[in-house]
Amino acid sequence: METVISSCLLGLVAFFVLSLFPSSSLLLHQDRFRGHALEFAQASLEGLDQVARPLPPVGTKAQPDHEFEGVVFHSQISLQAVAGEAPEQLLQASCQVNWKDALGSHQLELGDYLAQH
Amino acid sequence: MGLPSVLALACLLFLVVFVLLGTVLSDHGLICGLENKTRARNLAEAAVKRCCLRLRNQSDYGLKSGEGLTVTLPGDPAGAQGCVVFQGANASLNNLLGQAAVADSRGWPVPARSALLIGVGKCRSSQVRIEALLRRADFPYVLASQGPxxxxxxxxxxxxxxxxxxxxxxxxxxxxxxxxxxxxxxxxxxxxxxxxxxxxxxxxxxxxxxxxxxxxxxxxxPKIDLKSYDPFGRLAFQDIPTLTGNQDLCGICRCSTDMTVQGHLNLQGASLFVNGDLVVTNGISGSGLLVVMGQTQVQQGIQLETSDRAVLLSGGHVLLTGVGAQASQFHGLVYTQGGLTAQQLSLVGAFVSSGSDQATLIQDASLAYDPQVTRLSLPTGSMLIPGSPSGKNTESTPTKFSAKGARGAWVSIDSFVSNSDPSLAFNLSDFLGNGQPLEVISWREDP
Known part of the structure; x- marks a missing residue:
């Protein structure tokens, strides 16, 4: 009886451990990728804000792909006019980052305003 | 293996599982928190930028009740927004048209000719608050002319x-x-x-x-009404003769007609109003304010200390001549409603030829921009404040606050206020219209 209980208990614990380790690892990686995408998008928007004089034309521009920990990130920056404001004075900028990992495809979009200095 | 050993092993493995789960959840929470905070910060910044643009185009924006704005950005979750309001909690304060400091809702002073914008960005549980203190930027050109x-x-x-x-x-x-x-x-x-x-x-x-x-x-x-500087009938002044030799001036002085200085004119923190033409044959030195209703001719601009600076406002043509860019120098602001001719000298400051289509001629001269000359401080007794002939000053008190920091430098609000200059007698920014960009003096983020 004791052997049966011990075996069941060990089996249950082993199941938890074996199923949790890979998914935890995946989740940790996914957060790392999302954190990287966030940092990359924010840096792209800030870089755009610093060099923009005068403001660039509205439109969408793809950025070069880059790789982080074996995952390829695609990104593009979209600039569009803000309703009620002159496009040479204020634009809405957004950076969209896409990547694919073991859990599937992901997307992060971050926005900001780009104002004439 | 006995049951106690199995139980001990199971407990150990569960502990490992809980630690792992805790790490994963903590990491996930950290990333989510960071993302929310980044989005909230961008929303707050976007609201401040948009409001800054409104203020640039409309100096009285925010003075009417109910004015304020809300922004949303692509990619943000529902309900995330940034806002700037001028009433209630976190109220911004527009004092761009003000002549004296005004306390905001917390009792902190917002200097004259400035605006305090408070942008609040919210994204899920994160909230970021940004405070920006703005003022009109200095005149940005070395030389600007209405004419060719x-x-x-x-x-x-x-x-x-x-x-x-x-x-x-x-x-x-x-x-x-x-x-x-x-x-x-x-x-x-x-x-x-x-x-x-x-x-x-x-x-x-x-x-x-x-x-x-x-x-x-x-x-x-800039458009400056030179006549409003005439002290006649409203301020005490020294009457200066029409023809003099070398002159050392202090206090407020006035010449009722054309004035010729056969020699050198030294301004010891003086203000001089000439109700006609002015001719100086051997240069101007020192610091002071010169308002000439007619033409101005300064020969032999001489080498000056770097601390010296003069503001010359002339209703007619200005002729500045020297004997070479190395030997002759003029340090200050020149504003003329006629043309400007500069020959054989070095000019440090800013030069504006406004209100006429007369040509600006520069010959063998060096012009270097110095934004400091767009503001002039004088002793209280020498301050020539513009006013109307009836004696009623358009500005009852001199400017209370003015930042002296480098252009574009970001300093704290406290140091901005402590740099206030009650002796500011002239500020070119006062004569610029709504189109002049705003510059950030202070930028602070909470928390």
């Missing part, structure tokens, strides 16, 4: 550098719509941008280091 600009000889236009003899970028603008709005001769050099409403003639040997904007929109030039 023509240079000849070894003319150099740039901006002062503290460390080296090299010129930093300095911009030139002309509002003339003619085909030769700006004509630069063979040895002319502009270290910054060249902007004109008309066309440009560039000699093949002339050089413009920055960008050239042809047929661009006209730049806004």
């Amino acid at each position: 600009v023509e240079s000849s000889g070894a003319t150099r236009i740039g901006s002062l550098s503290n460390n080296t003899q090299n010129l930093l970028p300095g911009d030139l603008a002309s509002n003339s719509c003619s085909d030769r709005a700006v004509a630069l001769g063979p040895e002319s050099f502009v270290s910054g941008d060249l902007r004109c409403a008309g066309g440009v003639f560039l000699d093949p040997l002339a050089k413009v280091n920055g960008q050239t904007f042809l047929h661009a929109s006209q730049v806004e030039l």
